[in-house]
Structures are given as C-alpha cells and as structure tokens.
Amino acid sequence: MNPHELSEKLLAAMINADRTAAAALIEQALAGGIGHGQVITDVLDPAIVRLGRLWEDQEMSLAQNFVASKIAEDTLLRCIPDKAENSHTKGAVVIGNIEDDFHSLGRKTVGLFLSAAGWDVHDLGNDVTAEELLKKAVEVDACVIGASAMMQTTALNIRKLRQLIDERGLTDRIKLAVGGAVFNWRPDLVAEVGGDGSARNAIEADGLFMRLQTEVRGEVPT
Ligand code: B12
Structure with a gap:
C-alpha cells in the first residue's frame, strides 16, 4: 500500500x-x-x-x-523517530500549550521530534500559564520556550509570555518559539504575539530551536 x-x-x-x-x-x-x-x-x-x-x-x-x-x-x-545517538546534548527547552489551549497533538509531536533530535524537552502539557513556562525555563536554564496555540484567541495569550520575558530582562537569554495551525494560516500573528520565530511542523522545529539557541549563545550546538 x-x-x-x-x-x-x-x-x-x-x-x-x-x-x-x-x-x-x-x-x-x-x-x-x-x-x-x-x-x-x-x-x-x-x-x-x-x-x-x-x-x-x-x-x-x-x-x-x-x-x-x-x-x-x-x-x-x-511513529517516534529513533533517538539521536548523542541524546540530550543540545540543551534544555521548555514547551507547552499556552493558557486556555488544549490542542495537545501538535505540541506532543513537536516534543517527540525535539527529543529525538537531542534536546532535553520539558513538556508542561496543556493550558500552561506564561508564569509557569518562564519559571520552568529559568529553573532548567532553557534558552528557548516553545509555546503552542491552535486558536486565534489562545494565540493572543502568548503576548503575556513575551511581556514577562522582556520585563524580567531575559530578552537576550530566553527566545520565544511559537507554533500551531493558526500561525500557519496567519504568519503575521508570529510578530503580533511577540514570537522570535516559528516552524510549520515538528520536523522543522529542530532547525528553529537551533537557530534561536545560536542567537542566545552565539555558537552552533553540536
Ligand atoms: C483535533 C482538534 C481538536 C481536538 C484536540 C485533541 C488533541 N488531543 O489535540 C479537540 C476535540 C479536543 C478540540 C477542541 C476544540 N477545538 Co479544535 N481542532 C482540532 C483540529 C481538527 C486539528 C488540530 C490538530 O490536532 N492538528 C494536527 C497537529 C499534528 O497539527 P498542528 O496542531 O497544526 O501542529 C503542528 C504544527 O502546527 C506545529 N506546531 C504545533 N505547535 C507548535 C509549537 C511550536 C513552538 C512550533 C515551533 C511548532 C508547533 O508542529 C505540529 C506538528 O507538525 C483543528 C483544525 C485544524 N485544521 O487544525 C481544530 C481547531 C483548531 N479547533 C477549533 C476549535 C474552535 C475548538 C473548540 C473551541 C471546539 C469547541 N466548540 O469546544 C475546542 C477548544 C479546546 C481548547 N480550548 O483548546 C478551531 C479553532 C478556530 C480558530 N480560528 O481559532 C479549529 C481550527 C477548527 C475550526 N476550524 O473550527 N479540537
């Protein structure tokens, strides 16, 4: 077949x-x-x-x-891809569906692919507040937070996270990746919610996270 x-x-x-x-x-x-x-x-x-x-x-x-x-x-x-040989050497990242969003499928796919690509993924699940995402990122020294949202309304909740990152002076230390079907239909929404970048699917997420990590650390992860 x-x-x-x-x-x-x-x-x-x-x-x-x-x-x-x-x-x-x-x-x-x-x-x-x-x-x-x-x-x-x-x-x-x-x-x-x-x-x-x-x-x-x-x-x-x-x-x-x-x-x-x-x-x-x-x-x-x-369908989980094989684990990278040098697993979890790329560093820690935090992901979650933003507050009020329960569309877990896309986020889980992204988490599995990132993990297989060598990231230490902290997946906080559905309906996660901006405060929770940032707290975890600081705790595990993540330089990228991946916020997932599937609906126009919930995507706007990501603005709170952008605001928190900036208010706490972490703009250059923690980058904000955003994604979900709504960003694929409306790419302008990435800038509107303050995202530093987006990827159309789980396969492209690794490249995005590597680019954002490089922006923070100024080096190419191995
Ligand atoms: C399945 C589904 C559900 C399921 C979710 C089950 C689950 N466990 O995930 C259930 C039934 C629970 C559901 C509920 C609802 N849903 Co719904 N749902 C969908 C549907 C059909 C598919 C979403 C999906 O899983 N796609 C498959 C995954 C693999 O793809 P993906 O999510 O796009 O993720 C990929 C990329 O976007 C990207 N990605 C995703 N996240 C991230 C994050 C980062 C950082 C990066 C880089 C990339 C990335 O990588 C992923 C993997 O390749 C969509 C329609 C659609 N065409 O998208 C509607 C849709 C999103 N739902 C919608 C609505 C309205 C609802 C409800 C309000 C319905 C209701 N009346 O109660 C509730 C709200 C729940 C809530 N508060 O979140 C609307 C949103 C409308 C809008 N414009 O905002 C849609 C668009 C349907 C529609 N046209 O009406 N839904």
Missing part, C-alpha cells in the same frame, strides 16, 4: 474509533520501509487534516473528533 492508501485507511480507522486497525496500519507502513518522519508527514498528517475538515463541515461531532484525535495521538507515539 502506498502512503496515500494507508492514509485513507487510517482516516477510516480513526473515524470508526478502531484503535487496533490504526496501530496495525502504522506498523505496516514502518515495516514497508516508510521512514518515521514520512509516516507522520504522508500518512498521519493528511488523515488529521481530513479529519479537521470533516469536523469543520459538521460531518462529525466534537465527541467523535475527540476519540479520533486520541487514536491519532496513539498512532503518533508509534
């Missing part, structure tokens, strides 16, 4: 709340030689985008979407 066919079948499994079938499809894709990253970009991602459209077109309920998203999350965990 090619990635497109696998994605179609995965979508059907998610809609039918068939966790076992979804897991088997991912195993099949990985066994067939499709790389972990490609399973996410070419199989899982298109299925989730279609799922989103079905919901937007009101062809499925919030509850159905919730269950389907849970299955997508399980599926995602099966």
Whole structure:
C-alpha cells in the first residue's frame, strides 16, 4: 500500500474509533520501509487534516473528533523517530500549550521530534500559564520556550509570555518559539504575539530551536 492508501485507511480507522486497525496500519507502513518522519508527514498528517475538515463541515461531532484525535495521538507515539545517538546534548527547552489551549497533538509531536533530535524537552502539557513556562525555563536554564496555540484567541495569550520575558530582562537569554495551525494560516500573528520565530511542523522545529539557541549563545550546538 502506498502512503496515500494507508492514509485513507487510517482516516477510516480513526473515524470508526478502531484503535487496533490504526496501530496495525502504522506498523505496516514502518515495516514497508516508510521512514518515521514520512509516516507522520504522508500518512498521519493528511488523515488529521481530513479529519479537521470533516469536523469543520459538521460531518462529525466534537465527541467523535475527540476519540479520533486520541487514536491519532496513539498512532503518533508509534511513529517516534529513533533517538539521536548523542541524546540530550543540545540543551534544555521548555514547551507547552499556552493558557486556555488544549490542542495537545501538535505540541506532543513537536516534543517527540525535539527529543529525538537531542534536546532535553520539558513538556508542561496543556493550558500552561506564561508564569509557569518562564519559571520552568529559568529553573532548567532553557534558552528557548516553545509555546503552542491552535486558536486565534489562545494565540493572543502568548503576548503575556513575551511581556514577562522582556520585563524580567531575559530578552537576550530566553527566545520565544511559537507554533500551531493558526500561525500557519496567519504568519503575521508570529510578530503580533511577540514570537522570535516559528516552524510549520515538528520536523522543522529542530532547525528553529537551533537557530534561536545560536542567537542566545552565539555558537552552533553540536
Ligand atoms: C483535533 C482538534 C481538536 C481536538 C484536540 C485533541 C488533541 N488531543 O489535540 C479537540 C476535540 C479536543 C478540540 C477542541 C476544540 N477545538 Co479544535 N481542532 C482540532 C483540529 C481538527 C486539528 C488540530 C490538530 O490536532 N492538528 C494536527 C497537529 C499534528 O497539527 P498542528 O496542531 O497544526 O501542529 C503542528 C504544527 O502546527 C506545529 N506546531 C504545533 N505547535 C507548535 C509549537 C511550536 C513552538 C512550533 C515551533 C511548532 C508547533 O508542529 C505540529 C506538528 O507538525 C483543528 C483544525 C485544524 N485544521 O487544525 C481544530 C481547531 C483548531 N479547533 C477549533 C476549535 C474552535 C475548538 C473548540 C473551541 C471546539 C469547541 N466548540 O469546544 C475546542 C477548544 C479546546 C481548547 N480550548 O483548546 C478551531 C479553532 C478556530 C480558530 N480560528 O481559532 C479549529 C481550527 C477548527 C475550526 N476550524 O473550527 N479540537
């Protein structure tokens, strides 16, 4: 089966709340030689985008979407890329969905990819306040905070974090990465909320975090 066919079948499994079938499809894709990253970009991602459209077109309920998203999350965990050989040598980073945001799937994907790329990821979960994110970043000496938001309303809550970082004189020590579907639709929002940069997906997040770390430390991480 090619990635497109696998994605179609995965979508059907998610809609039918068939966790076992979804897991088997991912195993099949990985066994067939499709790389972990490609399973996410070419199989899982298109299925989730279609799922989103079905919901937007009101062809499925919030509850159905919730269950389907849970299955997508399980599926995602099966696609974790291999750990970098020199794991966690790039330094500490803090990530979380900003206050009032509960769209965990994207954030978790980013965390898994960053961890596999060698970052020591402190994932604070959903609905995290600006204060909590900054407190943790100071505690673990992180030079990047990654704030995730999926909705226009919650994205604006990131402004509080920008303000706190600046007020405490940490502008040059802690950089603010922002991301989530809403930033992909409205790239101008990155500047509006005070982000230092954004990445369209989990695969590009490592490059962004490395660039931001270099801005802080003035050196290229190994
Ligand atoms: C799944 C989903 C849900 C699930 C979430 C389940 C979960 N465990 O995550 C549930 C059912 C809980 C949900 C709830 C709601 N949702 Co919703 N949801 C979605 C949906 C369909 C998909 C989001 C998703 O998971 N995408 C897949 C992931 C892998 O992609 P991603 O999130 O974009 O993440 C990638 C990148 O953006 C990037 N990234 C993400 N974060 C970060 C962070 C950093 C630092 C970086 C660098 C990169 C990065 O990397 C990720 C991986 O590649 C979207 C529609 C859509 N098309 O996006 C609506 C959507 C986001 N939801 C929406 C709404 C309105 C809601 C609700 C208010 C619905 C309601 N009436 O209750 C609630 C609000 C909950 C809340 N307060 O947060 C709206 C937002 C509208 C807007 N313009 O603001 C959307 C756009 C749907 C719509 N068009 O109406 N939702």
